Amino acid sequence: MTCSIAPGKVILFGEHFVVEGYPAIGLAVGLYARTCVEEGDLKIYSRQLxxxxxxxxxAKPYMRIIEEASIRYGCRDRYRIYIDSEIPVGAGMGSSAAVNVSLAHSLLETCGVEFTKEDVSRIAYLGEIMVHGKPSGVDNTLSTYGGLVYYRQGLFKRLNTSLPENTALIVADTGVKRDTGLVVREVLERYRRLGGLGKVIYEVAGRLVEEAVVAIEKGDVSRLGELMIVNHGLLFAMGASAWINDYLVHKMINNGAQGAKLSGAGRGGIVIGIARLENTGKIMEALKTEKVNVYLVKPDHEGVRSINTRISP
Structure with a gap:
């Protein structure tokens, strides 16, 4: 049995605006999907499901990954697959991509062929198509390579830097599910109705991402937090937020976060905040009173890799 682990992700800056060709920044974070594969009769087991x-x-994404490994690498088409994930589902944290990436990696390891991370990401992307139809590719890219990724119009650039050492990200999962496609469409409809004003908002969002890259490289936590707040305001203006997102943003800031924003499609999903380590305890306690699931996460810079821990029913 071979096992692999792959991280989830958050969007730090630029969601929604990226649809119209503006840049965004994603970060792989330390919440993981684990997949184990062994030869045997076809069987798929999830610890959660x-x-x-x-x-x-x-099972369609997993079967598509098995099919591609069989066609391209000569792997067999029947395996026992065991899945375990701690990443919130449907919250915009790349849960499906992390499972698909970890499966592709452990499958190729079991098959005994030579492969690269590029191979893993490409095969996992085929699984993502089964889930999302026309995925951007950012989720499987972040889960495969880890770290910070700047992306724009299908082009991905890994940033060789990280968040400052004395900081952490707080993730609050609202538990509110939403139709991502509907939110994206309605944000775009507002953008088009606003005409020139919408264009200005999107241009500001694009410039904000470039400013964020500079702040990350300088390790300027205060500036990063301020930019997150502005980014949330722009998303609110375009109709991507909901009262629970706005409330949790204010809750984080009022309890010591340098900044906070919705992450992903919005109207529920997750809210992320950046804070100095000494302030994280107070923020976490304040959020727990709101009966939302809260995670303290650090960046993951390794991406997918093999592990020794096994999963079994």
């Missing part, structure tokens, strides 16, 4: 029927909709 239980047994998964290989002919079901839920």
């Amino acid at each position: 239980g047994p998964i029927d290989p002919s079901s909709k839920e």
Whole structure:
């Protein structure tokens, strides 16, 4: 049995605006999906969902990954697959990509072929198509390579830097599910209705991302936090936020976060905040009173890799 681990992600800056060709920054974070693979009769088991029927909709991404490994690398087409994930589902943290990436990696390891991370990301992307239809590719890229990624119009650039050592990210999962496609469409509709004003807002969002890159490189936490607040304001203006997002942003800031914003599609999902380590305890305690799931996460700079821990039913 071979096992692999792959991280989830958050969008630090630029979501929604990226749809119109403006840049965004994503970060791989230390919440993980783990997948183990061994040869045997076809079987898929999830620690969260239980047994998964290989002919079901839920199994389609995994079957597509197995198919591609068989066609391209000569791997067999039947394996026992065990999945365990701590990444919130449907919250915009790349949960499906992390599972697909860890599966592709452990499958190729089991097959015994030579492969690169590029191979893993490409195969995992085929699984993502089964889940999302037309994914951007950022989720599987971040989960495969880890670290910070600047992306624009399908081009990805890994930033050789990190968040300052004395900081951490707080992730608050609202538990509110939303139709991502609907939110994206309605934000775009407002952008088009606003005409020139919408263009100005999007241009500001694009410049904000470039400013964020500079702040990250300088390790300027105060500036980063301020830019996150502005980014949230722009997303609010375009209709991507909801009262729970705005409330949690204020809750984080009022309890010591340098900045906070919704991350992902919005109207629920997750809110992220950046804070100095000495302030994280107070922020976490304040958020827990709101009955939301809260995570203290650090960046993951390794991406997908093999592990020794096994998963079994």
